[in-house]
Amino acid sequence: MLEVIFGTKARELTLQYLLTFKEGYAREISKYFDISLPSIQNQLKNFEEGGLALSKMQGRTKIYFINPRYAFLDELTALLNKAKQYYKPELKNKFEMQRKRPRRPEKPL
Template sequence: MLEALLGTKNRELTLQYLLVFNEGYAREIAKYFDVSLPSIQNQLQHFEANGLALSKMSGRTKVYFLNPRYAFLEELTALLVKARSYYKPELKEKFEMQRKRPRRVGKPL
């Protein structure tokens, strides 16, 4: 949807992932969307180099999250949320389902 503006589909998917799940690491994002790992790593490095994302180490894993001090974060968030409403149903469902792990057995709904 925003490829013309952002440059690549993977860049848009990575931003959407960070917005919906608040944080993520490259392998997790690549696996979630079934895209190549180097592409996602490049996007995350690009975002960090330009101040859009920050990272922290969690053990040996570099976890990325959107920079809360980024000047255009509010506008970018509004744009991404609006773009999500135009996605195909199967992609839209990926962003609405926010559970990363299965529910504990026997846990009430």
């Protein structure tokens, strides 16, 4: 939907992923959307160089997350949230929060 503005679908989906799930790494995002790994890696590298994303090392994995001090974060978030309303249902479902780890056994539903 926003490919015209962002340049590529990979860039848009990578941003959507980071905003929805708060953090992620290249291979995880690549598998989630079935997009080539080098494409996602390039997007994340560009985001980090531009100050939009930050990264931290977790073991040998580089985890990326949105820079909370990014000057246009509110505007970007509003734009991406509006775009979600117009996505196809299959893509909308991908952005609903999904658990990344199992629920504690004693925790009530």
